[in-house]
Amino acid sequence: MDNLNKKVALITGGARGIGKAISLKLAEQGFYIVVNYRSSSNLIDELIKEVEKRGSxxxxxxxxxxxxxxxxNIIKEAVSAFGRIDVLVNNAGITKDGLILRMKEEDFDQVINVNLKGTFNCIRHVSPIMVKQRSGKIINVSSVVGIAGNAGQVNYSAAKAGIIGVTKSTARELASRGINVNAVAPGFIKTDMTDTLSDKVKENTLNGIPLKRFGTADDVANVIAFLASPSADYLTGQIINIDGGMVM
Ligand SMILES: NC(=O)c1ccc[n+]([C@@H]2O[C@H](COP(=O)([O-])OP(=O)(O)OC[C@H]3O[C@@H](n4cnc5c(N)ncnc54)[C@H](O)[C@@H]3O)[C@@H](O)[C@H]2O)c1
Incomplete structure (x- = not known):
């Protein structure tokens, strides 16, 4: 595939939910898109068509x-297709909720491995590329749960808090190389991940949101598009809550 000096964005877990909204928004902003997915589904073909409809x-x-x-390998494939990576969005994530009294060791490990170690793994492999380019933007998807904690999510909140540490340390290490590293901390966003929660949990959560609505995947994608743009060149090491005022 040719590289017409277009900027390239890689979105992990980008086929559905927030990742899909990010992929489409960045395509609209003119980025070539590399979408990582874990298991094949027709969502991928649909997404590629949607990106192409947006002229990318x-x-x-x-x-x-x-x-x-x-x-x-994901990073290698992206570079061999488009020659560069300008933006990495570490979006892939899972939950395996349970109270500490009952949480299985494997549920703790799995959530840490996908959310936190997955973020490290991708940054570890994209860093040499961005250092060589002397530019790049890394955007990690944390959560307000990583800031405030949440009953039933010891594993997830530990992973998302860990991502905040990774964001700040990496931002300090890579700033002199022209690389910005920031994170977003979404609150309650309507996706497949939150669809499974009970009506009671949803009602309680809504009561704690000053803006009195749940977020949409586009609410998150809009902030990420800003962080990926030159308008955010002077931001690094920041965690931006996208939560309707839930945590402040
Ligand atoms: N929905 C919310 O309210 C909310 C709030 C805060 C943070 N987040 C975070 O936003 C991100 C996206 O969540 P979402 O709500 O769109 O959920 P989702 O379940 O719809 O999407 C998650 C994506 O990650 C992919 N994925 C999971 N494990 C993977 C792996 N090992 N390798 C590659 N891809 C993998 C899934 O296939 C899926 O495409 C996650 O990091 C999540 O923790 C979501």
Whole structure:
């Protein structure tokens, strides 16, 4: 595939939910899109068509971000398709909720491995590329739960808090190389991930949101598009809540 000096954005777990909204928004902003997915589905073909409708190009790369070698391969495929990576959005994530009294060791490990280690793995492999380019933007998807905690989400809040630490340390390390590293901390966003929560949990959550509505995937994608743009060149090491005022 040719590289017409277009900027390239890689979105992990980008086929559905927030990741899909990010992929489409960045395509609208003129980025070529590399969408990582874990298991094949017709969502990928649909997404590629949607990107093309927006006048851009996309490739899909299968891989599990929690596996170091998969992450290496995802980055390699992106570079071999488009020659560069300007933006990495570490969006892939999972939940396996449960109270601490009952949480299984494997549920703790899995959530840490996908959310936190997956973020490390992708940053580890994209850094040499961005250092060589002397430019790049890394945007990590944390959560307000990583800031405020949440009953039933010890594993998830630990992973998302860890992502905040990774964001700040990496921002300090890579700033002199022209690389910005920031994170977003979404609140309650309507996606498949939150669809499974009970009506009671949803009602309680809504009561704690000053703007009195749940967020949409586009609410998150809009902020990420800003962080990916030159308008955010003077921002690094920041965690931006996108939560209708839930945590302040
Ligand atoms: N929905 C919310 O309210 C909310 C709030 C705060 C943060 N977030 C975060 O936003 C991100 C997107 O969540 P979403 O709501 O769109 O959920 P989602 O479940 O719809 O999307 C998650 C995506 O990650 C992919 N994925 C999971 N494990 C993977 C792996 N090992 N390798 C590669 N891809 C993998 C999934 O296939 C899916 O496409 C996640 O990091 C999530 O923790 C969501």
């Amino acid at each position: 190009k996309a490739i899909a790369v299968c891989g599990d971000v929690s596996i170091f070698e998969d992450a290496k």
